[in-house]
Amino acid sequence: MDSSAGGVRTVEKKEIIQKTKNIVDQVGDLESKLKGICLLLHNNMDGYDWVGFYLVEEGELVLGPYIGEPTEHTNIEFGEGICGQAVEKEESFLVDDVDREENYLSCSPKVKSEIVVPIFKEGEVVGEIDIDSHEVERFTEEDEEMLEKMAEIIGKIL
Numbered sequence: 001m002d003s004s005a006g007g008v009r010t011v012e013k014k015e016i017i018q019k020t021k022n023i024v025d026q027v028g029d030l031e032s033k034l035k036g037i038c039l040l041l042h043n044n045m046d047g048y049d050w051v052g053f054y055l056v057e058e059g060e061l062v063l064g065p066y067i068g069e070p071t072e073h074t075n076i077e078f079g080e081g082i083c084g085q086a087v088e089k090e091e092s093f094l095v096d097d098v099d100r101e102e103n104y105l106s107c108s109p110k111v112k113s114e115i116v117v118p119i120f121k122e123g124e125v126v127g128e129i130d131i132d133s134h135e136v137e138r139f140t141e142e143d144e145e146m147l148e149k150m151a152e153i154i155g156k157i158l
Helices: 010-025 030-044 081-089 141-155
Strands: 050-057 060-067 075-077 093-095 113-121 124-133
Touching: 010 030, 010 141, 030 050, 030 060, 030 141, 050 081, 060 081, 060 124, 075 081, 081 093, 081 113, 081 124, 093 141, 113 141, 124 141
Parallel strands: none
Antiparallel strands: 050 060, 050 124, 060 075, 093 113, 113 124
């Protein structure tokens, strides 16, 4: 079987997308579903050290369910940090080395790379998936593609 970046096989990434669909389709509240997706990614993807959701509420990003160390960044303005830029520009951000970013909000000195993928519903950004890694250059285009597919699925319940 072919290997991809991060030591995770492509088949496994397809399985994670399918498991995301299963979580979204389950009976239950939104918070439980999002927490389940955080656990799915955190427990199955090497180097996904902090996995969480920010949801758009009243013109800002508000921290939703997450797995990892606590963060002081519970509310983020559009344009602020990587998360705020992703929602403002309505595009995914893959940051290989957070120390090289001028507009980076540090959650922990352990964080070395980050990926943020916006979640859309009816053409509007309603939230985002934010993942931090303690490894420099942890995230690849394959991670971005997988997370964007997951964001499409999640957008249906936000």
